[in-house]
Amino acid sequence: MxxxxxxxxxxxxxxxxxxxxxxxxxxxxxxxxxxxxxxxxxxxxxxxxxxxxxxxxxxxxxxxxxxxxxxxxxxxxxxxxxxxxxxFRNIRLSDGEYPQIVKFNRTELDTEFxxxxxxxxxxxxxxxxxxxxxxxxxxxxxxxxxxxxxxxxxxxxxxxxxxxxxxxxxxxxxxxxxxxxxxxxxxxxxxxxWKYWQSCVAFTIKHTAPQNDIAFEKFWSTGPMGILPLPGNRCQIVWTHPHAEAKAIQQLNEQEFLEKLNYYTGGLLGEIELISDRAVFPVxxxxxxxxxxxxxxxxxxxxxxxxxxxxxxxxxxxxxxxxxxxxxxxxxxxxxxxxxxxxxxxxxxxxxxxxxxxxxxxxxxxxxxxxxxxxxxxxxxxxxxxxxxxxxxxxxxxxxxxxxxxxxxxxxxx
Ligand SMILES: Cc1cc2nc3c(=O)[nH]c(=O)nc-3n(C[C@H](O)[C@H](O)[C@H](O)COP(=O)(O)OP(=O)(O)OC[C@H]3O[C@@H](n4cnc5c(N)ncnc54)[C@H](O)[C@@H]3O)c2cc1C
The missing domain is CATH 3.50.50.60 (FAD/NAD(P)-binding domain)
Structure with a gap:
């Protein structure tokens, strides 16, 4: 109309x-x-x-x-x-397993966060x-x-x-x-x-890592992964993959999913527990x-x-x-x-x-x-x-x- x-x-x-x-x-x-x-x-x-x-x-x-x-x-x-x-006071950008990590700190902008x-x-x-x-x-x-x-x-x-x-x-x-x-x-x-060839899988986890004031953007060749700190030792993760892989990740059983997640986060979150659904959004x-x-x-x-x-x-x-x-x-x-x-x-x-x-x-x-x-x-x-x-x-x-x-x-x- x-x-x-x-x-x-x-x-x-x-x-x-x-x-x-x-x-x-x-x-x-x-x-x-x-x-x-x-x-x-x-x-x-x-x-x-x-x-x-x-x-x-x-x-x-x-x-x-x-x-x-x-x-x-x-x-x-x-x-x-x-x-x-x-x-968060820090942002870290990394490219797969390449060791060069870009580290941003609040002091560079002279702001509190x-x-x-x-x-x-x-x-x-x-x-x-x-x-x-x-x-x-x-x-x-x-x-x-x-x-x-x-x-x-x-x-x-x-x-x-x-x-x-x-x-x-x-x-x-x-x-x-x-x-x-x-x-x-x-x-x-x-x-x-345009529509991207990728979808995002978004979910929340609880973790045991002590430091919770860093936002990570980890770039993988399948797509970027944003790890955002939340109060109470939780993180919101937005993990991008080609559509079919995103669906497959959503459907993995919880143990396989956490193992895969642990690998892709490089173990930086300590022990992790999934505390939400895995929602998939096309991008x-x-x-x-x-x-x-x-x-x-x-x-x-x-x-x-x-x-x-x-x-x-x-x-x-x-x-x-x-x-x-x-x-x-x-x-x-x-x-x-x-x-x-x-x-x-x-x-x-x-x-x-x-x-x-x-x-x-x-x-x-x-x-x-x-x-x-x-x-x-x-x-x-x-x-x-x-x-x-x-x-x-x-x-x-x-x-x-x-x-x-x-x-x-x-x-x-x-
Ligand atoms: C996985 C994912 C992660 C994201 N992460 C971030 C992030 O970290 N930071 C960030 O800045 N952005 C992020 N975004 C983007 C963000 O979600 C959107 O940009 C934002 O939600 C848009 O807000 P909005 O109010 O414009 O629209 P919406 O949130 O879609 O709100 C629209 C509202 O309009 C109402 N509505 C719809 N149609 C009608 C109608 N016909 N009549 C009356 N009401 C109607 C709906 O009910 C709704 O309440 C992310 C998006 C995705 C998918």
Missing amino acids: ALKQQTSSRDTKSNALDCDLVIVGGGIVGATLASALKDSGLKILIVEANPLEVVASRRQAYALSLLSGRIYEGIGVWQNILPKIAK LGYVAEHKVVLTALQELIAQCPNITWLCPAKVIEVESQNTFSEIKINLNGTTKTIKTKLIIGADGSRSRIRSLAGIKTRG QLMQCDRYVQSRIALVGDAAHCCHPVGGQGLNLGIRDAAALAQILQQAHQQSEDIGELQVLKRYENWRKRENLTILGFTDFLDRTFSNSFLPIVVIRRFGLWLMNNCQPLKIFALKLMTGLKGRTPQLAQR
Whole structure:
């Protein structure tokens, strides 16, 4: 179903709006956007397909960048998140069994940590609690989007809320509804990209290794393996393999699985115990042709997706949310129409190119390391040597990974 773009006499009724903006999708990115607009004076509705407890209960953990932490500090929710998450001071990159390991330490950026690892529930619950105290933000859930219709000066979104059809009139609709965004498809926004030949197996383990402040990215020719520390001597592991191998790893019996894992982690975690399911996710790279059109904007996975190597996807979405909140708040203060294309373009101009850099960076990492072609192996090992011996290159890579490259949203500067 295509987005209906119409100009009609109904435009004259545009002052009778139900709200200023509707955010479709109450995952971490949608909830971050709403929270970042808590003091904007804008009236916000969040349409979420699932009940709030269900949305918060996803069993996943993410590497959160320094910038994401600063954004949450600016929003005023960090103090409720920080005590419940892991902080790491070191990052180690290695190439199979090759002994040259790139070691990053917090002192190189002069920061207390190099990043954090947070469980989905911790972040989303903190955001939901904050939103519950904001009189300008209302949840509509469980609710599904049926149709979107844009006029010149407003949009209408038809939803099914608890079995009842409801039409909401608003200035702006934001798609924060994930990689299979309905808002994106209703708006007819095209995407570019590709599906990788790999899937990720994601799971949590308990271990006996004493040191738990290192994040590892171990590159194997089958695909990268991210080992992220979690509180309570646990780790979230995201292990990439070609699709069939990922499925086979998921189905191994537990003992065989742990033996294989022990080999691939190099025994660095001591004794290990599997404490979650092994979930398999296919991996894709995707960027929308445009992030905005009149009365529509996309954020997070609705606008772009990348390979999980380096743990960047959610961080990009959090940064989108902070940037869009800033643009909308400024436009509102200057009495501009927040749904107008010229306002929304400021967001697209800011974020689209920055996201593309990270999409390219993660693609480059995956392709060069998931490769046993000898000339590529030689070049990438020289790259690792260079990274260890050329401090400016190391700092550049570190700033890219921690979100400290690019334009900083004002929220993160507070
Ligand atoms: C294995 C794996 C590991 C990862 N690790 C990391 C990491 O370490 N660090 C990192 O930064 N990123 C990581 N990512 C990426 C990260 O998971 C995503 O980028 C992030 O979850 C996207 O958040 P989102 O809020 O945009 O979308 P989603 O989390 O998909 O949320 C979308 C929300 O919209 C709702 N919704 C969907 N359709 C509708 C509709 N029609 N109407 C109403 N509501 C709707 C859904 O219920 C959901 O609540 C990883 C991804 C994978 C697969």
